[in-house]
Amino acid sequence: MIKRAIVRFTGAVQGVGFRPFVYKLANRYGLKGFVLNDGKGVVIEVEGEEEVIKDFILSIHKEKPTLANIFSQSVEIFENLKNYKEFKILESVNTMEKEVFILPDISTCDDCLKELFNPKDRRYLYPFTNCTNCGPRFSITEKLPYDRKNTTMKSFHMCKDCLEEYNDPSNRRFHAQPNACPVCGPNIFLHTKDRKLIAKSIKAIEFLKDFILNGDIVAVKGIGGFHLVCDATNDKAVNLLRERKKRFEKPFAVMFKDIDQIKNYTLVSYVEEITILSSEKPIVIVKKKENTDLSELIAPDLDKIGVFLPYSPLHHILFKFVNKPLVMTSANVSEEPIVKDNDEAFEKLSYFTDYILTHNRDIKNRVDDSVVFCVKDKTFFIRRSRGYAPLPVKLPFKLKSKVLAVGGHQKVTIALGIDDKAYISQHIGDLETLASQETFEETIYTFFNIYNFYPDIIVSDLHPNYYSTKWAKNFSMKNGVKHIQVQHHYAHGLSLMADNHIKEEKILTVCWDGTGYGLDGNLWGGEFLIVDYENFERVFHFDYFKLIGGEKAVKEPRRVALSILFKILGKDSLNLNLPTLNEFSENEISSLYTIWEKNINTPLSSSVGRLFDAVSSLLGIKQVLSYEGQSGMIMEGLYDYTVKDFYSFDLKNGKIVYDSLFIDLIQDKSDTRIKVSRFINTLVKIILDVSKNFELKVGFSGGVFQNKVLLTLLMNNDKNKSFLYHRSVPPNDGGIALGQVVFNQF
Numbered sequence: 001m002i003k004r005a006i007v008r009f010t011g012a013v014q015g016v017g018f019r020p021f022v023y024k025l026a027n028r029y030g031l032k033g034f035v036l037n038d039g040k041g042v043v044i045e046v047e048g049e050e051e052v053i054k055d056f057i058l059s060i061h062k063e064k065p066t067l068a069n070i071f072s073q074s075v076e077i078f079e080n081l082k083n084y085k086e087f088k089i090l091e092s093v094n095t096m097e098k099e100v101f102i103l104p105d106i107s108t109c110d111d112c113l114k115e116l117f118n119p120k121d122r123r124y125l126y127p128f129t130n131c132t133n134c135g136p137r138f139s140i141t142e143k144l145p146y147d148r149k150n151t152t153m154k155s156f157h158m159c160k161d162c163l164e165e166y167n168d169p170s171n172r173r174f175h176a177q178p179n180a181c182p183v184c185g186p187n188i189f190l191h192t193k194d195r196k197l198i199a200k201s202i203k204a205i206e207f208l209k210d211f212i213l214n215g216d217i218v219a220v221k222g223i224g225g226f227h228l229v230c231d232a233t234n235d236k237a238v239n240l241l242r243e244r245k246k247r248f249e250k251p252f253a254v255m256f257k258d259i260d261q262i263k264n265y266t267l268v269s270y271v272e273e274i275t276i277l278s279s280e281k282p283i284v285i286v287k288k289k290e291n292t293d294l295s296e297l298i299a300p301d302l303d304k305i306g307v308f309l310p311y312s313p314l315h316h317i318l319f320k321f322v323n324k325p326l327v328m329t330s331a332n333v334s335e336e337p338i339v340k341d342n343d344e345a346f347e348k349l350s351y352f353t354d355y356i357l358t359h360n361r362d363i364k365n366r367v368d369d370s371v372v373f374c375v376k377d378k379t380f381f382i383r384r385s386r387g388y389a390p391l392p393v394k395l396p397f398k399l400k401s402k403v404l405a406v407g408g409h410q411k412v413t414i415a416l417g418i419d420d421k422a423y424i425s426q427h428i429g430d431l432e433t434l435a436s437q438e439t440f441e442e443t444i445y446t447f448f449n450i451y452n453f454y455p456d457i458i459v460s461d462l463h464p465n466y467y468s469t470k471w472a473k474n475f476s477m478k479n480g481v482k483h484i485q486v487q488h489h490y491a492h493g494l495s496l497m498a499d500n501h502i503k504e505e506k507i508l509t510v511c512w513d514g515t516g517y518g519l520d521g522n523l524w525g526g527e528f529l530i531v532d533y534e535n536f537e538r539v540f541h542f543d544y545f546k547l548i549g550g551e552k553a554v555k556e557p558r559r560v561a562l563s564i565l566f567k568i569l570g571k572d573s574l575n576l577n578l579p580t581l582n583e584f585s586e587n588e589i590s591s592l593y594t595i596w597e598k599n600i601n602t603p604l605s606s607s608v609g610r611l612f613d614a615v616s617s618l619l620g621i622k623q624v625l626s627y628e629g630q631s632g633m634i635m636e637g638l639y640d641y642t643v644k645d646f647y648s649f650d651l652k653n654g655k656i657v658y659d660s661l662f663i664d665l666i667q668d669k670s671d672t673r674i675k676v677s678r679f680i681n682t683l684v685k686i687i688l689d690v691s692k693n694f695e696l697k698v699g700f701s702g703g704v705f706q707n708k709v710l711l712t713l714l715m716n717n718d719k720n721k722s723f724l725y726h727r728s729v730p731p732n733d734g735g736i737a738l739g740q741v742v743f744n745q746f
Contacts, residue, residue: 003050004033004078007057010041011071012101012391014146017132018042019089020174021065029056032084037092037145039452047084050077067106067133067279071394071421089169092145102138102146102450104387105223105367107281107311109134111172116313117320122161125202127314128186128361132176134279138390138426139224139367140178143450148177152362159184178361186361188221188314193350202317208357209321216354217241219331219345223312224367224386224426225338226331226345228352231324238297238327244352246334249626251299253283253306253369255328257319262307265292265325271374280387281311282370285708294325303637306371311387314359330368336435337428340366365446366439367426375711381730382706383411385427390447392421393728393738396503397746404444404455405740406468408488408516410628411733414444416453417741422498423451424729424737431467441471455481459740462487463517486743488516488736489524492701493531495739500699500724503746506532507724508539508694510687513702513732514554514609514628523547525607525702526656528690533746540690542611542656546602548592557613557631558583558623559592564614566596568659576666579620608683608704611658615679618665619672632707635676639709643677646685656686684713699724703732 009018014037022035022044031053033046046053057075064070108116112129115121123129130136140151148154158166162181165173173179180186182201190204191197199207211218212230215237219226228245230237232254242248256262259277267287268276276284283306288294299305308328310316318326330338331349339345340363345356367389371382381388395417403417410430416423425443429436447453460472462485469485476483486494493509511527518524519538526542546563547553553560561580565573574581574589581589596602609632616622616631621638625631647664650657661682668675691698700723705711714723729735 001050002047002081003053004045004047004081005053005057006076006078007044007046008041008074009044009060009070009072010101012067012069012103013042014101015103015132015137015177016067017065017172017174018068020132020169020171021063021068022060023087023089023169025056025059025063026087029059031056032087034084034088034090036090037147039093039144043093046087047081053077065133067103069101069391071101089175092147101392102141102144102390104280104389104391105136105139106134107279107309107387108313108316112313113316116316123181125317125320126182126185127188127312127317127359128178128180129313130176130178130180131172132174133172135176135178136223136361139363139365139386140361141450142364144452146177151177152364153178153180156180156185156361186359188357188359190355190357191346193346193353193356195346198355204357205317205321208318208355211355212322212326213324215240217244217352219339219349219353219356220314220318221342221345221358221363222314224363224365224369225340226349227328228331228349230327231322232295232298232327233293233324235295235297238295241327241329241352242297249300249630251302251305252327252329253308253371254294254298254325255308255310255315256325257323258309261325262286262309265289265294266305266307269374271377271379275372275374275379276307276309280370281309282372282387283308285371285373285382298327301634301637308369333435335430335432337439338366338368365426365443368429370427373706373708375708376715378715378725380706380711380726381728381734382732383427384413384424384729384734389413389426390423392423393498394501395420395422395498395742396501399741399745401456401745402453403457403459403741403745404453405459405737406440406444406472407737407740408461408491408733409463409466409468411730412440412468413734413737414440414447415737415741416447416451416455417745418451418453422738422741423447427734437467437471440468457482457484459484459486459743461485461491461517461736462519484743486740487519487536489513489518489527489529489702490531490536491736491739491743492731493529493536493699493739494533494742495729495735496699496701496724496726497531497533498738498742499727499729499735502697502724506530506696508691508696508698510690510698510700511702512608512700512704514607515605518606523603523605523607525605525609526611527606530694530696533742534744538654539694540651540654540656542606542608543658544604544606545610546596546599547605547610548596548602550601550603553610555625556623557617557625560610561614561617562589562592563596563602564662566593568662578618578666579623580617583617583623612704614662615665615676618662619675621672621676629703629706632704635680636707636709638673638676639680640673640677643674643681646678646681649682649686651689656690680707680709680713683710684717687714688717697722697724701726701731701735705731
């Protein structure tokens with residue numbers, strides 16, 4: 001019997017070639033009707049035999065475009081017919097309610113690459129080649145629905161050839177919103193740093209090649225912002241970049257021409273290779289090979305580097321001319337967001353660069369590169385951004401309210417909680433500067449606008465001095481929106497639960513990081529919490545130690561080590577011959593002891609991140625940090641998997657007492673690698689021993705669990721394969737907005 005069906009799909013179903021796919025499929029099945037985009041997703045109305053309609057719907061699921069991701073489906077069957085004569089693709093319908101998932105920016109597909117390097121193709125070496133299967137998405141989107149008029153491509157009017165492709169359902173560029181060619185689309189322009197035009201189009205790349213090979217520093221505008229670029233095999237160029245950026249040791253990411261070139265310089269596992277080659281094209285942290293021509297200044301003191309592949313046509317064209325690995329690091333002033341606009345580039349980047357390559361396609365939403373690392377068969381985020389954001393994380397239940405979560409203070413992301421999804425923003429960064437604070441607010445209102453969203457509740461961290469907390473309080477007071485504050489490490493635990501789709505049970509969260517404001521006013525960071533969606537219990541934590549000088553101690557491991565020596569050995573520690581003590585004069589040590597003893601600017605901390613720093617200082621590895629987590633990263637590279645023993649410790653009244661650990665460490669006459677290995681083994685032993693006290697699933701969150709060695713050892717000791725790790729968000733503070741979204745919402 002002939003029936004009429006209305007089928008609705010939500011998810012990543014716009015901008016992925018879904019409508020032309022449905023058009024072809026409907027014609028294959030002989031169905032009549034239409035398909036269109038609306039604010040919620042895709043609507044299909046068809047008439048035909050009921051069994052044929054069922055087969056048609058089943059085929060949608062089986063054959064859908066690679067980039068499509070269906071979250072939900074509804075089907076209504078009607079007896080009354082409208083007697084459609086053909087199947088059409090109709091114009092989008094704009095509705096107030098927005099549930100469509102904006103796709104992340106997608107790396108160049110193979111079909112576009114073939115055209116890009118085909119001298120006979122009209123898009124030969126055109127830096128803005130794209131189609132329905134690839135190209136910019138989120139970075140150019142101003143609002144929904146995802147139509148050209150709602151993107152930064154609206155000012156480029158398609159030529160006759162492009163318009164024919166755009167309107168042809170059989171063409172892979174059908175309704176590809178950024179569709180363009182050299183005749184009608186954006187172009188690139190190479191300037192000196194004081195705005196003098198040197199060349200445009202492919203000539204600009206030819207000049208750029210010469211400048212890079214000459215050792216110059218260039219800024220290149222990409223998909224989500226500018227990169228600072230130089231020859232990664234040229235020590236002078238890399239050192240010059242470090243001097244200009246005042247970024248003396250923090251590692252740079254390196255872009256390679258292809259996977260074979262990456263393998264020439266690094267040791268890549270099977271999982272790492274798959275991740276590097278994925279359509280998201282993230283930066284992947286991998287082990288370096290020794291004795292290559294890659295500059296040692298790329299990642300000083302580290303045995304790993306961040307590698308990634310070209311993900312835009314411009315990158316691919318650049319590597320056609322420059323057959324060398326290139327430093328490709330986010331272009332920004334220290335602690336500020338990535339630069340995205342042309343005027344901003346000339347204003348802020350001229351000090352760092354010799355030349356600036358711009359283009360005239362505006363970037364609406366700045367998007368940093370994503371960073372991941374792999375352990376065994378699992379991939380972990382360090383930064384979830386380009387290629388992944390702003391795809392939502394599916395929650396294990398529907399939320400009671402619409403929630404805005406504003407994250408913490410470092411590695412900030414924000415999130416909107418709508419129904420059973422958390423729409424998590426791209427990486428915003430640390431909220432230290434006015435520019436980063438403006439980007440934080442800009443991101444919030446961009447998400448409000450895109451999703452036509454207004455919160456019932458705003459959730460922030462407990463720390464009273466975080467900018468995000470102050471902003472949330474101010475927004476709450478001005479707009480009458482309820483404001484809730486959630487303890488930092490509890491938010492980590494909630495994030496882990498939501499990330500693993502845990503609904504009703506409690507879990508034991510091991511939450512180790514650098515710092516977080518505790519309920520007792522102290523700085524937590526070495527926590528064992530029993531967590532559910534309504535509350536938490538702090539069942540174990542590392543014994544407190546004092547941070548001499550407060551914030552100074554966060555940047556100076558020697559101060560943390562000195563404090564622990566004072567705590568464990570008192571003045572007797574001053575007679576020891578240790579690298580830490582050699583960092584200070586006798587007068588300085590005496591003065592710091594008085595400060596420690598009288599509790600002058602010495603906040604209490606339980607942070608495992610700071611314990612890594614203390615061990616680093618005591619072993620002479622690092623006394624002053626150039627970037628967050630530096631000591632832990634260096635120690636990770638020193639670990640020896642043949643070392644199986646560990647130092648002693650005590651578990652007393654909910655505290656992990658580490659006095660004997662440090663005494664063992666000080667007395668240990670082994671080499672540095674063995675001592676580092678025993679320390680990390682001790683941390684694993686502590687986790688295993690504490691976990692035995694609770695019949696609960698055990699999970700891990702916090703920045704310390706970016707340590708690849710620590711995660712490897714935990715996986716090796718996970719006999720029941722029941723340990724919980726993050727999947728969709730980073731274990732660091734980039735994941736806490738997800739936890740804030742789900743607090744007390746079940």
